[in-house]
Amino acid sequence: MVGIAAWGAYAPRLRLSRKAACAANAWVAPNLMAKAKGERAMANWDEDALTMAVEAARDCLGPGDGRSHVDAITFASTTAPFADRLNAGVVSAALTLEKSIAGADVTGSQRCGLTALAQALTSVRGGAAKNALVAAGEHRRARAASAQELDFGDGAAAFLVSADGPAAEFLGHGVVTDDFVDHFRSADGEFDYNWEERWIRDEGIVKLVPPAIAAALKQAGLEASAVTHFCFPSTFNGMGATLAKRCGIAPEAVRDTLGSVMGEAGSAHGLILLAHALESAKPGDIILAAQFGQGAEALVFRVGEGVASGRPRRGVTGSLTDRKEEANYLKFLFFNGLVEWDKGMRAEKDNKTALTTLYRNEDMILGLVGGKCRETGVVQFPRTRISVAPNNPGVDTQDPYKFADRTARVLTYSADYLTFSMAPPNHYGMVDFEGGGRIFMDITDVDPGDVDTGLAVKMMFRLKEVDEKRGFRRYFWKAVPDRAAAAKPAALAAE
Amino acid sequence: MAAGIKDKVAILGMGCSKFGERWDCGPDDLMVEAYVEAMKDAGIEASQLDAAWFSTHIDEVGTGKGGTPMSIALRLPNIAVTRVENFCASGSEAFRGAVYAVAAGAADIAIAVGVEKLKDTGYGGLPTANPGTLQPQVMPNGSAPGNFAQLASAYRAKHGVSREELKRAIAHVSVKSHANGVKNAKAHLQKAVTEEQVMNAPMIAEPLGLFDCCGVSDGAAAAIVTTPEIARAMGKRNLVMVKALQLSVSNGSESQYNQWDGSYFHTARIAAGKAYREAGITDPRNQISMMEVHDCFSITELVTMEDLFISAEGQGWRDVMDGFYDADGKVPCQIDGGLKCFGHPIGASGLRMLYEMYLQLQGRAGPRQLHDPVFGMTHNLGGGPSSNVCSVAIIGQEGA
Known part of the structure; x- marks a missing residue:
């Protein structure tokens, strides 16, 4: 029974208030005031499609050292940070997956998230893979004062497909490929170029999506009326309902696009809606997930008895809860590189990355893997040939030891206003891990006053620096407040 | 333990340039200023120098690498010049090299010169030093104040000191150094400040404000050492x-x-313990007459008072508030203004600290002269709290 074994999701914590964005642009784009409702997920400066996909994948796989069962990884995005460097390889290294696994990037269309999931399902069904991981992340840029700026949202989702996927059984797949150019972004282009909405809706979505849905339902051997959850991302009002009506899907099956709470995360959004549906679905429910983009992709699933066990810690539901309103529209522009601002001379620091050094230390830098001494049990970061244990500096006694999923606490910190930061003050400090080991590291997703000695933190994969001169991006792990852990003692006290 | 260096080497002469924003001087000019004073003080000619140690930290501005910048600037007679670099403790390293050469008998007279020309960066604060290829991929993008500010958070947590109490104690550290700097014509900053001014200054790295940070200065200092026999x-x-x-x-x-x-500083406690043993000091709180410590930031000085075993652990902030380290206190600290006000031209700082102790021991410290000092201690730190080099030196009267 090929299907979904587990899923995960991620939306950045910051939510740009559309009211704030529209108010800032009302002088030039008063027509956008109609969109001044709700909020969109906004990546922090140190998040991109890759980092968000890693977080969604971690949510999907869950904590733990055992990830050797994953034998294929696909990264889907139209905003992958690298055009020629396997982005899936970065995700794989961050997740400390085996080197022997298959890896691929899928891109080129807004439907590529569902394409990647379809390929994983087909691959597992065909026996080419046993446990295929799909991670999609999207961080789309749009011009200031555009409708897209308000409609888009940043986010990611991940799915683990297996031969006995207990969360949802894969029933059918339908696809249409047609060079319908509703919008495009050239290979070296920064922004989308969009055609008229009415044409996209009437000639594109309404005509190209139903055949894909019909094909998927036919393969599933189901009538459209059997669908209990219809996931269709669109920034056009009521598009899902229009399609449902045309396809014979019950109107109550049409799911919310989450546009008002997070915006549309491009090629990741079909997967995000599918994940969101799974989080509330009951065994036996039929989920239809479709997405438009130079044709359409449609997938049909039957929710399994194992849906509860596949439910992630955070998921879409948790991601939507963990939010912080950002009413500073200028910050959004800064984070998205839409303003030439004076970064000061300290920002002139050359961020050239020695690729040799990066590869030598791949598991340390990308996987946050340290060492544990076989003789003393002492845990340390980084792993070194001579153990740090003061009274027993064994030589070559360390085994790899993963830190990424361990709980930790802040030992020392400061909020640094002097050093260059995209989000000053730059917080960093010594972080002590439960079970041993400590790392002097950046602390992100915090405001002044959030950090103190003893603060519970968790690890997140983030952008360390962007080498603007060469276009390289440096990734490492950062500490973020474990707000769930911090909330626990208070909840207990309340009891 | 080895016999140690005690009483094997004497300081023959010292010199120190004016510290500050020396827009008119390059590193060679600064070196000459300190060198000429030291040579005059020692009463020797360049031909009498057997070997030289040269300390400078930052390569990105200043002299560049190698021993040649010093040899050329001072026109040394083709003697050995060893460039040493050990973060902000580089100056103490130059001194150590020269002293050890004399003690070993490899040189009769040796010179140590430290210099740093920082004000060629185009901005305030320290330039970024090259951290190698691995560190920038994992270490936070921080500044020196952010690194040292870490101490404050841990000190508060460990000793149960409130934010306000610690902020005021470290403010007093700076107020005291500013008061001392007023009496030093060579100091970068010669202006008194109040506790309120310090506490209300713009934040640099929480909880360190502008006045909790030392001056970023240009300057040079020099020491000439020989054996006591040759000196006599x-x-x-x-x-x-x-x-x-x-x-x-x-x-x-x-x-x-x-x-x-x-x-606290793990290394400082080790270096201080060893230094006291080497010098034969058993009761530092009562035997050390005065100190120049590495007050790059006010919090550094405060915890150093405990690391040097002058204040009991957790009590340093109380001693500070009691005036124990003020000019009229039991153990005056930073009587020349310290890094805070004399300034911190990195490669010169260790030698500058020794310069003040030397002047005080000779009774030549002018308006800031202390009464009959016997032992002067210097503490010169490089790196940050979690990873550093810590140099502790004690110089004193003959026979003490």
Whole structure:
């Protein structure tokens, strides 16, 4: 029974208030005031499609050292940070997956998230893979004062497909490929170029999506009326309902696009809606997930008895809860590189990355893997040939030891206003891990006053620096407040 | 333990440039300023120098690498010049090299010169030093104040000191140094400040405000050392003797092993303990007459008072508030203004600290002269709390 074994999701914590964005642009784009409702997920400066996909994948796989069962990884995005460097390889290294696994990037269309999931399902069904991981992340840029700026949202989702996927059984797949150019972004282009909405809706979505849905339902051997959850991302009002009506899907099956709470995360959004549906679905429910983009992709699933066990810690539901309103529209522009601002001379620091050094230390830098001494049990970061244990500096006694999923606490910190930061003050400090080991590291997703000695933190994969001169991006792990852990003692006290 | 350096080497002469924003001077000019004073003080010619040590930290501005910048600037007679670099403790390293050469008999007279020309960066604060290829891929993008500010958070947590109490105590550290700097014509900053001014200054790295940070200065300092026998043969009396020279270097245990609590300097305690043993000092709180410590930031000085075993652990902030380290206190600290006000031209700072102790021991410190000092201690730190090099030197009166 090929299907979904587990899923995960991620939306950045910051939510740009559309009211704030529209108010800032009302002088030039008063027509956008109609969109001044709700909020969109906004990546922090140190998040991109890759980092968000890693977080969604971690949510999907869950904590733990055992990830050797994953034998294929696909990264889907139209905003992958690298055009020629396997982005899936970065995700794989961050997740400390085996080197022997298959890896691929899928891109080129807004439907590529569902394409990647379809390929994983087909691959597992065909026996080419046993446990295929799909991670999609999207961080789309749009011009200031555009409708897209308000409609888009940043986010990611991940799915683990297996031969006995207990969360949802894969029933059918339908696809249409047609060079319908509703919008495009050239290979070296920064922004989308969009055609008229009415044409996209009437000639594109309404005509190209139903055949894909019909094909998927036919393969599933189901009538459209059997669908209990219809996931269709669109920034056009009521598009899902229009399609449902045309396809014979019950109107109550049409799911919310989450546009008002997070915006549309491009090629990741079909997967995000599918994940969101799974989080509330009951065994036996039929989920239809479709997405438009130079044709359409449609997938049909039957929710399994194992849906509860596949439910992630955070998921879409948790991601939507963990939010912080950002009413500073200028910050959004800064984070998205839409303003030439004076970064000061300290920002002139050359961020050239020695690729040799990066590869030598791949598991340390990308996987946050340290060492544990076989003789003393002492845990340390980084792993070194001579153990740090003061009274027993064994030589070559360390085994790899993963830190990424361990709980930790802040030992020392400061909020640094002097050093260059995209989000000053730059917080960093010594972080002590439960079970041993400590790392002097950046602390992100915090405001002044959030950090103190003893603060519970968790690890997140983030952008360390962007080498603007060469276009390289440096990734490492950062500490973020474990707000769930911090909330626990208070909840207990309340009891 | 080895016999140690005590009383084997005497300081023959010292010199120190005016510290500050020396827009008109390059590093060579600064070196000449300190060198000329030191040579005059020693009463020797360049031909009498057997070997030289040269300390400078930052390569990105200043002299560049190697021993040639010093040899060329001072027109040394083709003698050995060894460039040393050990973060902000580089100056103490130059001194250590020269002293050890004399003690070993490899040189009769040796010179140590430290210099840093920082004000060629185009902005305030320290330039970024090259951290190699691995560190920038993992270490936070921080500044020196942000690194040292870490101490405050740990000190507060460990000793139960409130934010307000600690902020005021470190403010007093700076107020005291500013008061001392007023009496030093060579100091970068010669202006008194109030506690309120310090506490209300713009935040640099929480909880350190502008006045919690030392000056970023240009400057140079020099020391000429020889054996006591040669010094006496040259007619010198009341020699200032080297009593102890210790250096302790982090091995990663603070930053990688879960034991150090972040509130103190592991290396400083080791270096201080060894230095006291080497100098034969058993009761530092009562025997040390005065100190120049590495007050790069006010919080550094405060915890150092405990690391040098002058204040009891957790009590340093109280001693500070009691005026124990003020000019009229029991153990005056930073009587020349310290890094805070004399300034911090990195490669010169260790030698500048010794310069003040030397002047005080010779009774030549002018308006800031202390009464009959016997032992002067310097503490010169490089790196940050979790990974550093710490140099502790004690010099003192002949026969003490």
